[in-house]
Amino acid sequence: MRRYFIAGSLALLVLPLLSPSGRADVSELAQECDQCHGTGGVSKEDDVPTIAGMSAFVIEDYLLTYQDRARPCHETRYRAGDLDRPATSMCEIAEGLSEEQVPEIAQYYSDKEFVPAKQEFDPAKAAAGAAVHRRDCEKCHTDNASNSEDDAGIMAGQWMPYLRQVFADFSSGDRQMAEDKMREKFDALSDEDKDNLIHFYGSLQ
Numbered sequence: 001m002r003r004y005f006i007a008g009s010l011a012l013l014v015l016p017l018l019s020p021s022g023r024a025d026v027s028e029l030a031q032e033c034d035q036c037h038g039t040g041g042v043s044k045e046d047d048v049p050t051i052a053g054m055s056a057f058v059i060e061d062y063l064l065t066y067q068d069r070a071r072p073c074h075e076t077r078y079r080a081g082d083l084d085r086p087a088t089s090m091c092e093i094a095e096g097l098s099e100e101q102v103p104e105i106a107q108y109y110s111d112k113e114f115v116p117a118k119q120e121f122d123p124a125k126a127a128a129g130a131a132v133h134r135r136d137c138e139k140c141h142t143d144n145a146s147n148s149e150d151d152a153g154i155m156a157g158q159w160m161p162y163l164r165q166v167f168a169d170f171s172s173g174d175r176q177m178a179e180d181k182m183r184e185k186f187d188a189l190s191d192e193d194k195d196n197l198i199h200f201y202g203s204l205q
Helices: 020-037 056-067 090-095 101-110 123-136 160-172 180-188 191-203
Strands: none
Touching: 020 101, 056 090, 056 101, 123 191, 160 191
16 A cells, blocks of 8 residues: 655654665666755755655655655756756656665665755744744644654755745645644645745755
8 A cells, every 4th residue: 555645644664774786776776866856865956855864754655656646746857967858757757666766765865964955035934934833833843844753854944946836736735645634734824824934944054
Protein backbone atom coordinates (compact mmCIF):
# COMPACT_ATOMS: atom_id res chain seq x y z
CA MET A 1 0.00 0.00 0.00
CA ARG A 2 1.27 3.44 -0.88
CA ARG A 3 1.55 5.96 1.92
CA TYR A 4 0.91 9.59 1.08
CA PHE A 5 2.65 11.70 3.68
CA ILE A 6 2.37 15.45 3.40
CA ALA A 7 3.06 16.79 6.87
CA GLY A 8 2.82 15.56 10.45
CA SER A 9 3.10 11.83 10.97
CA LEU A 10 3.98 9.44 13.77
CA ALA A 11 4.91 6.68 11.38
CA LEU A 12 8.52 5.48 11.33
CA LEU A 13 10.38 4.11 8.37
CA VAL A 14 13.30 1.72 8.77
CA LEU A 15 15.52 1.68 5.71
CA PRO A 16 18.04 -1.06 4.95
CA LEU A 17 21.71 -0.10 5.09
CA LEU A 18 23.24 0.47 1.70
CA SER A 19 26.36 -1.37 0.62
CA PRO A 20 29.40 0.67 -0.45
CA SER A 21 28.57 -0.19 -4.07
CA GLY A 22 25.00 0.99 -3.49
CA ARG A 23 26.33 4.31 -2.22
CA ALA A 24 28.35 4.72 -5.38
CA ASP A 25 25.35 3.95 -7.55
CA VAL A 26 23.05 6.35 -5.72
CA SER A 27 25.70 9.06 -5.87
CA GLU A 28 25.67 8.80 -9.66
CA LEU A 29 21.87 8.89 -9.66
CA ALA A 30 21.91 11.97 -7.43
CA GLN A 31 23.91 13.86 -10.04
CA GLU A 32 20.74 13.91 -12.14
CA CYS A 33 18.65 15.18 -9.22
CA ASP A 34 21.23 17.85 -8.48
CA GLN A 35 20.68 19.35 -11.94
CA CYS A 36 17.47 20.88 -10.59
CA HIS A 37 17.77 20.66 -6.79
CA GLY A 38 21.34 21.96 -6.65
CA THR A 39 24.58 20.31 -5.57
CA GLY A 40 23.89 17.95 -2.71
CA GLY A 41 20.21 18.87 -2.82
CA VAL A 42 20.78 22.52 -1.79
CA SER A 43 18.70 24.54 -4.22
CA LYS A 44 19.82 27.82 -5.77
CA GLU A 45 16.50 28.22 -7.61
CA ASP A 46 13.67 29.93 -5.76
CA ASP A 47 10.96 27.69 -7.24
CA VAL A 48 12.83 24.45 -6.44
CA PRO A 49 13.00 23.16 -2.86
CA THR A 50 16.12 22.21 -0.99
CA ILE A 51 15.81 18.51 -0.20
CA ALA A 52 19.12 18.07 1.64
CA GLY A 53 18.54 17.23 5.29
CA MET A 54 14.88 16.26 4.99
CA SER A 55 14.01 12.96 6.62
CA ALA A 56 14.30 9.87 4.44
CA PHE A 57 10.66 9.12 5.24
CA VAL A 58 9.50 12.42 3.76
CA ILE A 59 11.62 12.19 0.62
CA GLU A 60 10.65 8.60 -0.08
CA ASP A 61 6.98 9.35 0.43
CA TYR A 62 7.16 12.34 -1.90
CA LEU A 63 8.70 10.14 -4.60
CA LEU A 64 6.09 7.41 -4.18
CA THR A 65 3.34 10.00 -4.35
CA TYR A 66 4.81 11.43 -7.54
CA GLN A 67 5.08 7.94 -9.02
CA ASP A 68 1.35 7.50 -8.51
CA ARG A 69 0.67 11.04 -9.77
CA ALA A 70 -1.20 11.71 -6.53
CA ARG A 71 0.03 15.28 -6.18
CA PRO A 72 0.52 18.16 -8.65
CA CYS A 73 3.26 17.59 -11.21
CA HIS A 74 4.30 21.09 -12.19
CA GLU A 75 6.40 21.24 -15.33
CA THR A 76 9.93 22.48 -14.80
CA ARG A 77 13.02 23.08 -16.89
CA TYR A 78 16.43 21.65 -16.12
CA ARG A 79 18.68 24.10 -14.29
CA ALA A 80 22.07 22.49 -15.10
CA GLY A 81 23.57 20.05 -17.56
CA ASP A 82 21.98 19.88 -20.99
CA LEU A 83 19.67 22.89 -20.91
CA ASP A 84 18.28 22.02 -24.34
CA ARG A 85 16.40 19.05 -22.90
CA PRO A 86 12.62 19.44 -22.90
CA ALA A 87 10.92 20.46 -19.68
CA THR A 88 10.02 17.64 -17.31
CA SER A 89 8.13 17.14 -14.04
CA MET A 90 8.73 15.34 -10.76
CA CYS A 91 6.18 12.72 -11.79
CA GLU A 92 8.23 11.87 -14.85
CA ILE A 93 11.46 11.84 -12.86
CA ALA A 94 10.02 9.64 -10.09
CA GLU A 95 8.54 7.19 -12.57
CA GLY A 96 12.07 6.47 -13.79
CA LEU A 97 13.20 5.30 -10.33
CA SER A 98 13.11 1.62 -9.42
CA GLU A 99 11.66 0.22 -6.20
CA GLU A 100 15.19 -0.12 -4.83
CA GLN A 101 16.34 3.33 -5.90
CA VAL A 102 13.56 5.26 -4.16
CA PRO A 103 14.67 4.54 -0.55
CA GLU A 104 18.33 4.80 -1.55
CA ILE A 105 18.03 8.29 -3.00
CA ALA A 106 15.85 9.31 -0.04
CA GLN A 107 18.51 8.22 2.43
CA TYR A 108 21.25 9.84 0.37
CA TYR A 109 19.72 13.31 0.59
CA SER A 110 18.59 12.81 4.17
CA ASP A 111 22.25 12.41 5.14
CA LYS A 112 23.08 15.83 3.64
CA GLU A 113 22.94 19.12 5.54
CA PHE A 114 20.01 21.47 5.00
CA VAL A 115 21.19 24.97 4.07
CA PRO A 116 18.62 27.79 4.47
CA ALA A 117 18.03 30.00 1.43
CA LYS A 118 19.31 33.57 1.58
CA GLN A 119 16.39 35.70 0.47
CA GLU A 120 14.54 38.92 1.17
CA PHE A 121 11.50 38.96 3.45
CA ASP A 122 9.23 41.45 5.16
CA PRO A 123 10.19 41.65 8.87
CA ALA A 124 6.72 42.77 9.95
CA LYS A 125 5.06 39.91 8.11
CA ALA A 126 7.65 37.48 9.46
CA ALA A 127 6.87 38.58 13.02
CA ALA A 128 3.16 38.10 12.42
CA GLY A 129 3.86 34.71 10.84
CA ALA A 130 5.86 33.64 13.88
CA ALA A 131 2.76 34.14 16.00
CA VAL A 132 0.63 32.13 13.57
CA HIS A 133 3.18 29.34 13.59
CA ARG A 134 3.29 29.19 17.39
CA ARG A 135 -0.50 29.11 17.53
CA ASP A 136 -1.30 26.64 14.77
CA CYS A 137 1.78 24.83 13.48
CA GLU A 138 4.45 24.31 16.13
CA LYS A 139 2.80 21.22 17.61
CA CYS A 140 3.65 19.17 14.49
CA HIS A 141 6.32 21.36 12.86
CA THR A 142 8.62 21.80 15.84
CA ASP A 143 11.61 24.12 16.16
CA ASN A 144 9.91 26.58 13.84
CA ALA A 145 9.42 23.89 11.18
CA SER A 146 13.14 23.11 11.03
CA ASN A 147 13.26 19.71 12.75
CA SER A 148 13.58 16.88 10.22
CA GLU A 149 12.87 14.34 12.96
CA ASP A 150 9.23 15.45 12.89
CA ASP A 151 8.94 13.68 9.51
CA ALA A 152 6.97 16.74 8.49
CA GLY A 153 9.24 18.27 5.90
CA ILE A 154 11.34 21.40 6.46
CA MET A 155 9.76 24.79 5.85
CA ALA A 156 12.18 26.97 7.81
CA GLY A 157 14.63 28.42 5.34
CA GLN A 158 12.91 27.08 2.24
CA TRP A 159 12.55 29.32 -0.80
CA MET A 160 9.47 31.52 -0.43
CA PRO A 161 8.27 31.22 -4.07
CA TYR A 162 8.34 27.43 -3.68
CA LEU A 163 6.36 27.66 -0.43
CA ARG A 164 3.80 29.90 -2.16
CA GLN A 165 3.25 27.19 -4.76
CA VAL A 166 2.89 24.54 -2.05
CA PHE A 167 0.39 26.66 -0.12
CA ALA A 168 -1.56 27.31 -3.34
CA ASP A 169 -1.72 23.57 -4.06
CA PHE A 170 -2.97 22.91 -0.52
CA SER A 171 -5.52 25.71 -0.78
CA SER A 172 -6.91 24.43 -4.06
CA GLY A 173 -7.13 20.88 -2.75
CA ASP A 174 -4.78 19.64 -5.48
CA ARG A 175 -2.36 18.46 -2.82
CA GLN A 176 -3.44 16.17 0.00
CA MET A 177 -2.79 16.58 3.69
CA ALA A 178 -1.91 13.74 5.99
CA GLU A 179 -4.58 14.41 8.60
CA ASP A 180 -8.04 15.98 8.70
CA LYS A 181 -7.02 18.13 11.67
CA MET A 182 -4.24 19.66 9.62
CA ARG A 183 -6.63 20.36 6.78
CA GLU A 184 -9.02 22.07 9.20
CA LYS A 185 -6.25 24.24 10.63
CA PHE A 186 -4.92 25.17 7.22
CA ASP A 187 -8.34 26.00 5.81
CA ALA A 188 -9.01 28.23 8.82
CA LEU A 189 -6.02 30.40 7.97
CA SER A 190 -6.67 33.63 6.14
CA ASP A 191 -4.71 34.54 3.02
CA GLU A 192 -2.88 37.07 5.17
CA ASP A 193 -1.97 34.35 7.71
CA LYS A 194 -0.56 32.18 4.93
CA ASP A 195 1.46 35.02 3.47
CA ASN A 196 2.82 35.90 6.91
CA LEU A 197 3.81 32.27 7.51
CA ILE A 198 5.73 32.21 4.24
CA HIS A 199 7.65 35.34 5.24
CA PHE A 200 8.34 33.82 8.66
CA TYR A 201 9.76 30.61 7.20
CA GLY A 202 11.73 32.62 4.66
CA SER A 203 13.23 34.73 7.44
CA LEU A 204 14.80 31.72 9.15
CA GLN A 205 18.21 31.94 7.54
